[in-house]
Amino acid sequence: MIKAVLFDLDGTLLNRDESLKRFIDIQYERLNQWVSHIPKEKYISRFIELDKRGYVWKDKVYQQLTQEFHISEITWKDLLQDYISEFKYTCVPFANLTQMLEELKSRDLLLGMITNGYGQFQMDNIIALGIEKHFDVILVSEWEGIKKPDPQIFKKALKHLKVSPKHSIFVGDHPENDVKAAQNIGMKGIWKKDFQWDNVEADSIVNDLSELPLIIENLSKQNVKSC
Template sequence: MIKAVLFDLDGTLLNRDASVKMFIDRQYDRLNSFVGHITKRQFVKKFIELDNRGYVWKDKVYQQLVNEFAIERITWEELLQDYIHEFKNNCVPFPNLIEMLEELKSSNLKIGMITNGFGKFQMDNIKALGIEKYFDVILVSEWEGIKKPDPQIFQRAISKLDVLPYESLFMGDHPENDVKGAQNIGMKGIWKKDYQWHNVDADYIVDDLAQLPAIIGRKG
């Protein structure tokens, strides 16, 4: 019987691609007096390319942007601080996020999250989505000192939820960090479809968050 459902954040609950696009559009407009010698299209395209869907931290992204576009009137450190302070105001949820969490809560399931990233930054984004209250456990890799797909972080989460691996599902968009990482400790791994990968070996595959409660119902 399934007693707990755990989630990744970026690309699973948070539509990171849409959030990044909104943020960088707004950053260009907000700081136009410093970066206006570059076209918005160039600035946005290069940021998204260097960001590599979140797998490159923004200190490196902004250092390269400053060098490549000869940005002189604002430092990469100031651009980074703007990112840290403003990103939370651009968080776009995937459709049916709140409805799905409400349904899980009403079924008396325990709900957890394991996300790689920086602690305060990720928590700011979770709060911006308005979902913190639904979670019994939230583990952020910076604060835990380990990150997915390390088995320890999955074990730690289910231990805090007081459930066993076979009583738990984990849903994420990354085939290795999320799906395989969970399966490696005996959890069921659910893949939230992402265009970047194909033929992912998951126990279940979903396109839409609204599909999850039915899967749990079938699993029992």
Template sequence: MIKAIIFDLDQTLLNRQASLESFTDAQYDRYIDYLTPVSKAEFKSKFMDFDNNGYVWKDKVYAALIEYFNIRGLTKDELLEDYITTFCDYCVPFPYLYETLDELTANNYKLGIITNGKFPFQLHNINALKLDTYMDTILISEQENIKKPNPLIFEKAAKQLGFAMHECLFVGDNFENDYQAAKNADMHAIYKANHQAMPTSNIPFINNLDELISQLKNV
């Protein structure tokens, strides 16, 4: 019987793509005096390319942008500091986030987050979405010095929640680091496909968070 639900953050609870769109739009406006004649569309497009779905930290992203567009009078450190301090102001939740968390809480599930990423950057994003008010444990890889897919980070979350691994279910959008890693750690898992092509067939999945409740009946 599932007693705890543990979530990935980016592209699972936090709509990272929409958040980045909003952030880069505003960042361009803040630094427009340095970025012309680069268009906003060009700036945002190359940011996304260099970001590689979050797998490249922003110091390298901004260094690449400055070189690509030959930007003068603005350093990667200035842009990085702006990103670190203000990105949380642009965090966008996925639809049905709060309704789903409210229903899970009402049904006495314990809740947690395991996310790879920088600390306290990821914590600021979690707090911006008020996810901290729902969660019984939050593990951020840089703070824990363990990252997914290492099973130790899943084991630590289960221990903090007070349940055996088979009593926990993990929900995430990365097939290797979330779904398969949780399964390898002896947790149940559901893949959040986000309407993308499935990496393999015959696995439990959701596209939207409001589908999670009904999927729990099949675990």
């Protein structure tokens, strides 16, 4: 029987691609007096390219942008601080996020989140989505000193929840850091489908978050039969 469901954040609950596009667009307008010499679409496309879907921290992104585009009257540190302070206001959830979490809680499932990233920055985004109250444990890699796919961060979350891996599910968009890493310690791994990968080996695949309650119910039944 499944007792706990744990989630990744970026690309799973938070639509990071859309959030980032919205942020860059607004940042360009907000800081227009310093970046107006750069065509807006060029600024946005280069930012997205350098960002590599969040796997490059923005200090490096802004350092590169200021060099390439000859931004001289505002520093890369100022741009980074603007990102840290303002990104939370452009957070876009995936469709049916809140309804899905409420449905799982109504079934008395424990909920957890494990996300790589900077502690306060990630917490600000979670709070911006209005979902923190649904979770029984939230671990952010900076604060924990370990990050996915390290098995210890999964084990730590499960220890908080007092649930064994075989009674737990992890939902994430990254085939290695989320799905395989969770499966490696005995959890079920559900892949939140992402265009970047194909043929991901997962216990189940979800396109829309509204599908999760039924998927989890079916996996729970399979879990009972195998016990």
